[in-house]
Amino acid sequence: MTTMLLQQLRARATPLDKYLFLRDLQRDAEDQFYQLLLRHTEEILPYVYTPTVGEACQRYSHLPISTRGLYLRATEAGSFLDKLRAWPQQIIRVVVVTDGERILGLGDLGAGGMGISEGKILLYTAAAGVHPHLCMPVCLDVGTNNQQLLADPAYKGLRQKRLTGQAYDDVVDEFVRALQQWQPYVLVQFEDFANHNAFRLLERYREQLCCFNDDIQGTACITLAGLLSALRATGTSLLQQRFLFYGAGEAGTGIGELIALALQERHGLTREQGREHCFFMDSQGLVCASRNNLQHHKLPFAHDVPFQRDLISAVRHLRPTALIGVSTIHGAFSADVIQEMAQLNDRPIIFPLSNPTSMAECTFKEAFRGTAGRVLFASGSPFQPITLRRGVVHYPTQSNNAYVFPAIGHAAVLTACSHIPEEVFLLAAEALAHMTTLEELDQGLLFPRFTHVFDVSAELVAVVAQYMVQQGLGKQPADFESVLAAEQPLRAGRTAWEAYGRSKMFYGPDDSTSGPLAKL
Structure with missing residues (x-):
């Protein structure tokens, strides 16, 4: 059956056609959809999530689709708990929520942001085996400042400017409180909130x-x-590294803070000393101490260095070992910038992370050719490999969050974790970094192939869950010992936590190892 479905999918003319085919399949034949998703994850993922989901969000109100998630509209404030209690599934463990203000690199898409929650929630199942019926996508519709949407007769969201200030906070707070009252335990993933709310909400609720x-x-x-x-x-x-970020928003400074934490925890630096390894460019130029127009989240990285107006000047002055793009500016890593990185480093690290593909700072081909093949490359969107003479193939790495967040979330669900500190993300990053084989590294791959994502997730779930229990953030599941007893003897090299985590993964409706919802 999946072979026939795959052929039907491939016959669709455009990525958006494939997206619509898969949505229809999920609505009309859910079991077949999840069989296809779980057996052919690497091929399916670009159509249910990035890069195709960006176009889907832009055209959401015009597409012939039925919304799969829950809209909580500002005009319905006071009734959020009732709406949650009316949801068809009454056991929910994972929620992905957006307010649609900063969808990928596409900006304010209002109620169309639902598409990002619907796409992202699928990754919990596709990458880490969380049962799909335990997952719920949510969009907080608080209006939009996108004039094109407000003027569109087909737009399905609230026709009003975005709420701000206390009115906005009240909507988010009602959502959080209603969710906590509805579910005894739930993991919340905040997705594609704009900078001015993303940091603030994380700090408030973490x-x-x-x-x-x-x-x-x-x-x-x-x-x-x-x-x-x-x-x-x-x-x-x-x-030994110096990191230069092109873009100083939530993604970039979040990376900088985790690098600083790694330097603190693993190399004995202070957090401030760790931050001194990270430099940022924003729309005005280099973030530095002499500037007086910096947002709060940029101030920790405002180092005492001379101001540089453009990227090539910053590269020449700072001499970075790694260049990381989080700007959503297509082509920002010009040929001159790439060649300068190649002159400065034997193996330049170049990560154009912006999504979707049309927003990437450079392509794999541009980075590869500009460094004579010496680049260590990772991008937010997928690119095609490069085949040289004699059939040697060099592969681009997609820096796909799906390698990590579904596994972290699954570990949190299994242990009923109370909150997730930054150390969890450091631990997961270190564990994933050591899963790549030397052969894969030689081919240009910085992560295991995504076809092995279930194995990657199983190992990460084990590492993270064990840490959560050891640190008192979560507790050992009540059935932990009984499940392990049934799994004896453990497969060689498999830890107790990995065996337990694997036993809780959803492998598809046709797999005899996938049990009922109660087992989760």
Whole structure:
């Protein structure tokens, strides 16, 4: 059956056509959809998530689709708990929520942001085996400042300017309180909130419930994992690196903070000394101490260095070992910039992380050719490999958050974790960085192939869950010992936590090892 479905999918003319085919399949034949998703994850993922989901969010109100998630509209304030209690599934463990203000690199898409929650929630199942019926996508519709949407007769969201200030905070707070009252335990993933709310909301709720912001913490985790993996190829340590970020928003500064934490925890620096390894460019130029127009989240990285107006000047002055793009500016890593990085470094690290593909700072081909093939590369969107003479293939690495956040979330669910500290993301990054084989590194891959993501997730779930229990953040599940007894003897090299985590993974509706919801 999946072979026939795959052929039907491939016959669709455009990525958006494939997206619509898969949505229809999920609605009309759910079991077949999940069989296809779980058996052919690497091929399916670009159509249910990035890069295709960006176009889907832009055109959401015009597409012939039924919304799969829950809208909580500002005009319905006071009734959020009732709406949650009316949801068809009454056992929910994972929620992905957005307010649609900063969808990928596409900006304010209002109610169309639902598409990002619907796409992202699928990754918990596709990458880490969380049962799909335990997952719920949510969009907080608080209006939009996108004039094109407000003028569109087909727009399905509230026709009003975005709420701000206390009115906005009240909507988010009602959502959080209603969710906590509805579910005894739930993991909340904040997704694609704008900078001015993302940091603030994370700081406000991170100690109150089990939550994280994927754009800040998930991106930081996968990027640090890629950097640590690249350093295995260079034979150098994190302490020897200078990181230059093009873009100083939530993704970039989140990465910078996790790098600083790694330098503090693993190399004995202070957090401030760790931050001194990270430099940022924003729309005005280099973030530095002489500037007086910096947002709060940039101030920790405002070092006492001369101001530089443009990227090539900053590269020449700072001499970075790694260049990380989080700007959503297509082509920002010009040929001159790439060649300068190649002159400065034997193995330049170049990560154009912006999504979707049309927003990437450079392509794999541009980075590869500009460095004579010496680049250590990772991008937010997928690129095609390069085949040289004699059939030698060099592969680009996709720095896909799906390697880490679903596994972290699954570990949190299994242990009923109270909150998720930054150390969890550091631990996960380090574990992932050491899963890549030397053969894969030689081929340009900084992570294991995504076809092995279930194995990657199983190992990460084990590492993170064990840490959560040891640190008192969560507790050992009540059935832990009984499940392990049934799993004896453990497969060689498999820890108790990995065996337990694997036993709780959803492998598809046709797999005899996938049990009922109660087992989760």
